[in-house]
Amino acid sequence: MADEIRTSKISAIGGLARSFNSALFSDIYSTLIGFLSGTRSFYIILSLGVLTVFVASISGLDAMRIGYRHAYNITREIPWGIIISTYIFFVVTSTGLCIVSSIGHVFGIKDFMPIVNRAVFLAVVTIFAGFSVIFFDIENPFRMAIYNALSPNLRSNLWWMGTLYGAYMFFMAIEFILLLLKNHRFATYAGLAGLISGVAAHSNLGAIFGMLHSREFWYGPYMPIYFIASAVMSGGAAIIFFTWIGYKVNNEKMDAPMERAIEVVSKLTAFMIAVILFFTAWKVVTGLVGSPPKREVIKAMLVGPYAANFWGFEIIIGMILPFAILLGTGFRNVNMSFLASVLMIIGIFFMRYDLVVEGQIVPVFHELGVNEYRGLLHYLPSLHEIMIITGGMGIVASAFLIGERVFNGHKSEGH
Amino acid sequence: MKFIVSRKRMSVTGDKKVCDEARQEDLTPLDYRTVKSLEEAKKKVWYKDWLKGGVNHREEDGMVVCDKKEKSRQWVVEINSLEELLEFQDKYGAIMITNSIPYKEVKKEITIL
């Protein structure tokens, strides 16, 4: 009986899978894919990517000129907006790519080996995109370079995060170069150094939020743990996403070891979705009985202004649907895994945005009951902010496409 | 028949001998691309690299394929009968036979679990 239900479920999603490849879709699908690898079209997409980077740089410089206060919708009460959340989105992805690829490259699990080169390359690209985006949020980025070294505050998570991510980017770049030189022994050491600094940096990023004792919604040991867990989830999604597109760009046939790699990454990703769902559930449940400011945020998240983001994007698009797709197809349908990864990446972007903004919507003096801070605060990104984060995505897209061409589909040793 | 041989948990440096019978061989990887004809391939962004990187370009199984010029060094075992295979399995315990990355000389891979 249970088997029958299971089979029927699988066939229902299998049907979805077939329809994804069936007549209606196949035209659009093959046109898209043909477009991606066709010479002229490839360069058109690449130029579009470069163009967004260009427009973003103009927007960023313009914002610098007129002042971030005018260009961005950030305020005294909500100083961190979509640029910070997108920075987190990129570095979460980067750390995740590093962690998942290290399973193969540092710990030697064969199934994960085929994805290593592309993942390491993209880890460098996404962290660079993250730095580029946050460059336009920090008011004096050049001072940061100087005083980070001259006047470090060792009690500041932000200092550790910045410094460790600097080291991380360096190690990952070295690892990628060594992989290209096929110097696997030293590449492994660089990978291990990258992994350690990446995990330390990323948990410090979580701790920036987790150690703000004035912000009930963030405070606690939850954040660093949650950040690492969601990094693995994001990394898995990014690997499936970019590997699939990479193969389409090069029109390569996915061979058995690569399919197996996508399968195990899909399994890991699905497992991490379950972990994050579990985390989220308990975050909500504990929040419901927490202090009044925390309850306000949870209320805004569940039934208030952020309900659509939370239920629609974070839970359904970001986790439930991909989980159902991955489980339903038994992790073996590469195209469906790709579809799941697309949904996840969209959902995860909203997760980061909500995490950053929701922590600030309850005014600090809310409980004082003063007229000025009775309600919740509001934030919506401005055009400048949206252009800048689009530029970050443009960096990843163009660097990815250039990478596919220059490094020829990221073929690794034994693959 | 030749098999690529590997272990589930690999030495990351890749230079350790996988098993007693294994010997290293330079194999010719096949570079399949999922377009139907050579004509179509000419329009693609990867065409020049693919053309330069290999020899004997041909259409096969609804795809185009070539033999890569750059050889790939792999650990290989030669097993020619079911008896030999069973003997190999007895010696190393659980093994898994899968399709390998496609080479001209070898199509299957034995993974010692």
Place this chain on the structure above:
Amino acid sequence: MRLDLDGLKKDPPESIPAIERRQFLKMGLVVTGVFAGGTVLSLISNIQRVFASPEEFKEKYPYTPHYSMVIRQNRCIDCERCLEACRRTNHVPPYGYRTAILERTIPDAIGQKREFIPVLCMQCNNPPCVRACPTRASYKHRGNGIIMIDSKKCVGCKACMVACPYNARYFNEEKRAIDKCNFCFDTRLSKGERLTACAAACPTGARTFGDLSDPSSDVYRMVHQIERPVWVLRAEVGTRPNVFYMKA
């Protein structure tokens, strides 16, 4: 004050007449027991009640002078002369503020239904902003405990703005740095003035500024009395502020 100790005979503190106990309380002492036929009287200080945490009392006041402000909330009439004085003295731009006056309306209150709560940087003893700053641009002054900004080191990451439980910080575009109340240290205190601009400008005495380490100062006496409650804002955060609130 005269106490009739000879009249106390029994051990339990309950036996002390209420009027005597109240006298002790006024001195900031709590009677915990009377021993040995009234010759030994056990008294502990009651001061720690008004602090955010007991540790603060133990540490006493680590700075000399230990600058502090007591805000007598009921005296504030929202004339905003303090805000004006602050702007002029510290060149605060129109888009920001170092101190503000919040308004609370309680519709079902009997009589007066509105009150005003002046807020500023609380110069916390356990400041979240200082910990958050990556470059030590925000720091607590070793001498007087004021939270200062070293403008040239400020990278403008805004972490301190998010960290502050009192919304005391804003980004000042002219300085290219975070700006906040520093008890007029650079503009008045370091030049020999005794009061901050806001305290000097207040016509009703809502803001009392002084040195908490000096027992003869007004702020010390206000904080160390127990007849009227003294509180701090958002005590639950554990920042141990040096700005106290009371109604007197």
